[in-house]
Amino acid sequence: MTAAATTTPFSATTTTIFSPTTKTKYTLFTFKPTTRKQLTTTLYASRRPSYVPNHISDPNYVRIFDTTLRDGEQSPGATMTTKEKLDIARQLAKLGVDIIEAGFPASSEADLEAVKLIAIEVGNPSGEMGQKVLAGKVAGEVGGEVGLAGNGEGVHVPVICGLARCNKNDIDKAWEAVKYAKYPRIHTFIATSEIHMQYKLKMSKEQVVEKARSMVAYARSLGCNDVEFSPEDAGRSEREFLYEILGEVIKAGATTLNIPDTVGYNWPREFGQLIADIKANTPGIENVIISTHCQNDLGLSTANTLEGAYSGARQLECTINGIGERAGNASLEEVVMTIKCKGELLGGLYTGINTRHIVMASKMVEEYSGLMVQPHKAIVGANAFAHESGIHQDGMLKNRNTYEIMSPEDIGLFRSNESGLTLGKLSGRHALKSKLFELGYDIDGKELNDIFWRFKSVAEMKKVITDDDLVALVSDEVFQPQIFWKFGDVQVTCGSLGLSTATVKLIDSDGKEHIACSVGTGPVDAAYKAVDLIVKAPVKLLEYSMSAVTAGIDAIASTRVVIDAENDQTTTLATGQKVVRTYSGTGASMDIVISSVRAYVGAINKMLGLKKKSN
Amino acid sequence: MTAAATTTPFSATTTTIFSPTTKTKYTLFTFKPTTRKQLTTTLYASRRPSYVPNHISDPNYVRIFDTTLRDGEQSPGATMTTKEKLDIARQLAKLGVDIIEAGFPASSEADLEAVKLIAIEVGNPSGEMGQKVLAGKVAGEVGGEVGLAGNGEGVHVPVICGLARCNKNDIDKAWEAVKYAKYPRIHTFIATSEIHMQYKLKMSKEQVVEKARSMVAYARSLGCNDVEFSPEDAGRSEREFLYEILGEVIKAGATTLNIPDTVGYNWPREFGQLIADIKANTPGIENVIISTHCQNDLGLSTANTLEGAYSGARQLECTINGIGERAGNASLEEVVMTIKCKGELLGGLYTGINTRHIVMASKMVEEYSGLMVQPHKAIVGANAFAHESGIHQDGMLKNRNTYEIMSPEDIGLFRSNESGLTLGKLSGRHALKSKLFELGYDIDGKELNDIFWRFKSVAEMKKVITDDDLVALVSDEVFQPQIFWKFGDVQVTCGSLGLSTATVKLIDSDGKEHIACSVGTGPVDAAYKAVDLIVKAPVKLLEYSMSAVTAGIDAIASTRVVIDAENDQTTTLATGQKVVRTYSGTGASMDIVISSVRAYVGAINKMLGLKKKSN
Numbered sequence A, B: 001m002t003a004a005a006t007t008t009p010f011s012a013t014t015t016t017i018f019s020p021t022t023k024t025k026y027t028l029f030t031f032k033p034t035t036r037k038q039l040t041t042t043l044y045a046s047r048r049p050s051y052v053p054n055h056i057s058d059p060n061y062v063r064i065f066d067t068t069l070r071d072g073e074q075s076p077g078a079t080m081t082t083k084e085k086l087d088i089a090r091q092l093a094k095l096g097v098d099i100i101e102a103g104f105p106a107s108s109e110a111d112l113e114a115v116k117l118i119a120i121e122v123g124n125p126s127g128e129m130g131q132k133v134l135a136g137k138v139a140g141e142v143g144g145e146v147g148l149a150g151n152g153e154g155v156h157v158p159v160i161c162g163l164a165r166c167n168k169n170d171i172d173k174a175w176e177a178v179k180y181a182k183y184p185r186i187h188t189f190i191a192t193s194e195i196h197m198q199y200k201l202k203m204s205k206e207q208v209v210e211k212a213r214s215m216v217a218y219a220r221s222l223g224c225n226d227v228e229f230s231p232e233d234a235g236r237s238e239r240e241f242l243y244e245i246l247g248e249v250i251k252a253g254a255t256t257l258n259i260p261d262t263v264g265y266n267w268p269r270e271f272g273q274l275i276a277d278i279k280a281n282t283p284g285i286e287n288v289i290i291s292t293h294c295q296n297d298l299g300l301s302t303a304n305t306l307e308g309a310y311s312g313a314r315q316l317e318c319t320i321n322g323i324g325e326r327a328g329n330a331s332l333e334e335v336v337m338t339i340k341c342k343g344e345l346l347g348g349l350y351t352g353i354n355t356r357h358i359v360m361a362s363k364m365v366e367e368y369s370g371l372m373v374q375p376h377k378a379i380v381g382a383n384a385f386a387h388e389s390g391i392h393q394d395g396m397l398k399n400r401n402t403y404e405i406m407s408p409e410d411i412g413l414f415r416s417n418e419s420g421l422t423l424g425k426l427s428g429r430h431a432l433k434s435k436l437f438e439l440g441y442d443i444d445g446k447e448l449n450d451i452f453w454r455f456k457s458v459a460e461m462k463k464v465i466t467d468d469d470l471v472a473l474v475s476d477e478v479f480q481p482q483i484f485w486k487f488g489d490v491q492v493t494c495g496s497l498g499l500s501t502a503t504v505k506l507i508d509s510d511g512k513e514h515i516a517c518s519v520g521t522g523p524v525d526a527a528y529k530a531v532d533l534i535v536k537a538p539v540k541l542l543e544y545s546m547s548a549v550t551a552g553i554d555a556i557a558s559t560r561v562v563i564d565a566e567n568d569q570t571t572t573l574a575t576g577q578k579v580v581r582t583y584s585g586t587g588a589s590m591d592i593v594i595s596s597v598r599a600y601v602g603a604i605n606k607m608l609g610l611k612k613k614s615n
Helices: A003-007 A033-043 A045-050 A068-072 A082-095 A109-121 A128-140 A168-178 A194-201 A205-221 A239-252 A268-281 A301-310 A332-342 A355-369 A429-438 A445-461 A467-477 A523-535 A592-614 B003-007 B033-043 B045-050 B068-072 B082-095 B109-121 B128-140 B168-178 B194-201 B205-221 B239-252 B268-281 B301-310 B332-342 B355-369 B429-438 B445-461 B467-477 B523-535 B592-614
Strands: A012-019 A024-031 A063-066 A099-103 A159-165 A184-191 A227-232 A256-261 A289-294 A315-318 A485-495 A500-508 A513-520 A539-548 A557-565 A570-572 A578-580 A582-589 B012-019 B024-031 B063-066 B099-103 B159-165 B184-191 B227-232 B256-261 B289-294 B315-318 B485-495 B500-508 B513-520 B539-548 B557-565 B570-572 B578-580 B582-589
Touching (some): A068 A082, A068 A355, A082 A109, A082 A355, A099 A168, A109 A159, A109 A168, A168 A205, A184 A194, A184 A205, A227 A239, A239 A256, A239 A268, A256 A315, A268 A301, A289 A301, A301 B268, A301 B301, A355 A582, A429 A445, A429 A467, A445 A467, A485 A523, A485 A592, A500 A523, A500 A592, A523 A539, A523 A592, A539 A592, A582 A592, B063 B289, B063 B332, B068 B082, B068 B099, B068 B355, B082 B355, B099 B109, B184 B256, B205 B227, B239 B268, B256 B301, B256 B315, B268 B289, B289 B301, B301 B315, B332 B355, B429 B445, B429 B467, B445 B467, B500 B523, B500 B592, B513 B523, B523 B539, B539 B592, B582 B592
Parallel strands (some): A063 A099, A063 A315, A099 A159, A159 A184, A184 A227, A227 A256, A289 A315, B063 B315, B159 B184
Antiparallel strands (some): A500 A513, A539 A557, A539 B539, A570 A578, B500 B513, B539 B557, B570 B578
C-alpha cells in the first residue's frame, strides 16, 4: 500500500460487520462514486502484480476455480450460514484453490455479507487486513475493534470472486463484497444461445453484445482489474456469435473467459472442440485465460472439463463433491486427481491443489450442504477405497497397486488402524486434541471442551471410540450454527400399541428452560411438535434422514433435517429464478430420538440466524 | 426346436429348482459329458441364428450389456436374494437390455441357482420354456409341475450371461447356469497386465495366452456358441500382447472381446485410442464384437464408454445407477441417454433401450442393493430434474428447453401433479391398483391386498397420500424377502432422562407369537436387542440409515439396515477375493422405531433365506 492511499481526500459512509469466526467487528467504508475509483485503484490495483506467482506464468499450470459456495450452495436444501461458508472458504484456501467464487452478492443481503467476510478473512494474508482496515480508519473513523484477520500465516491467498448478472446493480453489489480481498474478481454473465436470448432475455444479438461489453467495462471502471465473463449456455450458442461477443468483452477489459456448458448437453469431443475453436478464432484471446464450467446432466462434466483443459483452458470451474444445480458440476476431486494421475497424457498439465485436504473438504461440504455423496462416488465415496478396508480382504492381493491407482493417503484418508492413537474412556483432553488434529480438525478452547465432555459420556457406554464416532461428535458440536435454542432433555413413549408422546426441554439464549409435551404419529413427530410449541416459529420439515456412523448396534446415530420457514425471505439464482431458502441441521447421539431433536433444533437455529441477519 | 432333440438318446441326472416368483418347480437335467455336447448343440445352437434381429446387423447398433447383477451385486452390502435378482432381471428385459450378466456362478451355490433361474424365466420367450422343460421331461422324468415360464408375451428376450475365470470348474458352472436360456453366453476372463500377471496370477505371458485360448475353446466345446473374453486390466496391459492374446481367443472361438479398464485409470482419449488400436491391429477382429467395461475410479467411466463406442465398440457394459466395486461402473442411464441425445454426433449410434423404464429400474436397484444414489446423480438423482418441481420455479422459464435437455417422461419420471389419480382414505382397491400401475408396479393378489391395508392405515392419519408414500409402502410390503419372522408389535420408552426399554413381539412362520424385552442405549438399540433375544441368530449391524419419504412432520419413515452374520458363508469376487456376504433390509412406517424394527427383521429374513438355500 502506498502512503498516498491514506491521504487521498474522500468522503465515505461506514457500516460495521461482525465475523462469527474471529469474533471481530470490522468497520467498512462505502466511498462516494466520484472518489471510489481513485481510491480503489490505489488500494487494490497496486497489489495485482504481486498476484502472479511464478507457476502461474507457466503455460501448463491449470487454475482451479471452486464454486461450491455459489453454484453448490444454491442447490435445494444446501443453504449455508455465514460461519459455514467461512469455514469452507478457509478449507478451500488450505486446499490451494486458486479462485473461490464466494457467492452471488445481488441474490440476497446474507449472501453479500458472507462474500464480504470471506473477502476480508480468507482473501488476505494474515495481518495485512488489519492494516487495510486501519487505513480506512484513518480516513473514516477513529477507534473500534480491529482484530486479527486474514487466513493465517503462510497460507495461500486465493482470489475471491463474486457473481453478477450483466447489470449495474449486480456488479456494484459484487464489487462491494469482493473489493476487500487482496485479489478481488467480478464474474459477470449473460446468455448467448438462441433459446435463452429469445425466451429468457427477450433481447437481440446486438443488444446482448452491447450489454456484455458495457458491463465488463463498468466492472473495470470500478477499479476491479480482474473481470471474468461467461456467455451462458455457450454449449448451445452459435459459434460465430460466440467469437464476436468474446472478442468484444476482451476489448472491454475481461481477463478470463469462462465457457459454460450450462445444460450439460455437450459430450467430451464436442466440448473440447468448442474450446479449441474459441481459442483459434477469438480476437485477443491470447491475452486472457480460457475457463470451463461443465454441468453434469449427462454424467460427463469431469470428462468435458478435462477435454477443455486439453484443448487450451487454463482455469477449470468445479465444486467439492460435484454438488450444484440439478445433476451438479464437475467435481473438484475428480478433475484434480485425474490431472494428478494423468497430467502427462494431458500435455504436462498440473494444478496447485494440495490433495491431502480433499477428504476434509468433502466431509465439510457434505455436512454443511446436506448433500450426501453416494457410496460409489469416485474418489470420496465410502466404497471408493473399500477393498482397502481389511474386512473384505484376504491375502490374495500381493501388491497394493493391482487394484489401486492412488493411495487413500493422497487425498487425506487415514484409517483408525493406521493412525497411532486409540482413545478410550481414560483418554484425556490432550489425547483427544491430538487425535482430532490427526483427523484434520484443529479445535481448541471452548469447542474442544464441549467435545471432550460429549466424548466422555460416549466412552462410558462404548468400549472403542472410533474415528467416525469422533467425526460425528465434531459435526454435532462444532459444525453448528449460532445458538438461539439449546437442547435440554427429551423423554418419549411410543410404539405400535398406542400414540407416541414426547416431553421436550429446551434452553433459550438467556439460559431459561422451556418445557412442552405433545402427542404425534411417531416419537420424532411427537418430539418435533413439542419443539414447535416452545419455539413458536412456523417451520415445515422438508427432509429427514439418519444414519449410524459406525457398525454395531451401539453406534452413534447422526441425523440430518432440512426445513423451510413459511413466508421466509427468498434468494435469486443465477438463472433468474427466485427460490425459498431452506435450512439443514445435524445432530448426533446414541439415541435416535435425541439425535433427531438436536438436528431439528440445529436447523431452527440456522434459520433464526439467517433471518436475524437479513433484518 | 427340432424333433431330433427329444429323441436323441442320452442319460442324465435331474435336480429340481423352485422359482419364488412364479411359484413353479422346475426339473432340470444335467447331461453326462459324452452326450451333453450333442444335446446342447441341438437344443441351443439351432436357436442362435434367430438371435440376430435385423437391427443387430446394423453396424450402428450398440448392444447394452448390463452387469448390475454381477459387478453391482458384489459391492459391499449389495447382496440380493434370488427373488430380487429375478425381479431386476425382468425389469432389465423390459428395459430392452441386450445381454444380462446374471452372476458369477462359481462364486457360490446361491449365485449359480439365481443365474439358472434367470436363464429359465427371463432368458426365454413366454411359453417356450414349458416346451423345453417338457422336452427334458420326455427323456428324464414323468410328471411334476410345469408352470408358465418365460418373461411374458411380446417381451424382448435378452442373452443371459454368466461370468467365469479361465478354469474348467468356473466355465462348467457358468454353462450349467446359463444353458437353459434361449441365448446363453459364457464370459471368461484372465488378467493381461504386467502387474496382475506377476503379482496375482504368477504366470508368464505364454502361460496366460495358452490358458485363455484353451478355456475359450473349452467353453465352445460345451456347446456354448456365444463366448465373451475379457483381458482383465486391459487399460494397463502392453499393447502388442493384447493384440496377440485377443487374436488367439478369436481363433479359439470367442465371439465378443470385452476391453475392461479394470482400475478406472484411463481418460477418454486414451481409452478410445485403446479400442481403436485393438480394432486396427487384432487379427480376425472384424468377425467379433468389441465391448467396453469401464470402472469409475476417476469419475470418467461414462465418457470412457462413449469414447469406446465412438472408436468402434458395439457392446457397452454398464450397471443401473453406476453401482459396482469401489467407485462403480459406467452407469447405464448416463450412457444410454447420452447416446439417445447425442447419437448423431457419435456417428449415428443408437441402442435398443426403452428409456421409459429407467426410473423404475433405478429405484428397484436402489431398493435391492441398498446403494442409494446421491441427489445430484445425473439422470436419476432426486435433484436431476429439481428445477422442474414447481416448488422452486417462478414464471420466468418461458420455455422448458431453456434449462432442460430431456424431459422427465423420457426416463419414466411422472409426478403426482401430472398423473390423473389422487388417492385419499376413501379410495378403493381398484384405484390403488391403477395408481400403482401408473407408477410402474404391476401388483395383484395377496401383495395388492397387503398394500391396500397398509395404505388404509396411513390414509387414516394423513390427508394426502403421495406417490412417494406409496412407493415406500410397496418397498416395505413387496420388495421383501421370504418371511421367516414377521413383525408383530413394539413398544418403547426412551429419552435423555433414563435407559431406553423396548418390548417386541414377532410372529414365526408357524404363526406363533414370541415376545421379548430389553434395555439399550437408545430405542433402536433396545428394540434390536429384544429382536435378537427372539431370533437367536448371531448378527452384526453394519449400517443403519433412515429417511422421510416426503416433506412434512407426519411423513412415512423408510429405514434401511445392513447386517452380516458371524461365521456366515462367503462368496468369491471376480478379483479372486473371498468376501463375507452382507444383507440389507428395508422397513417403512410413520413411527421410526417401528420402521427400524421392520427393516431389521427384513434383513434377518434375507439372511435366513440365503443361508437355508445354501445348505
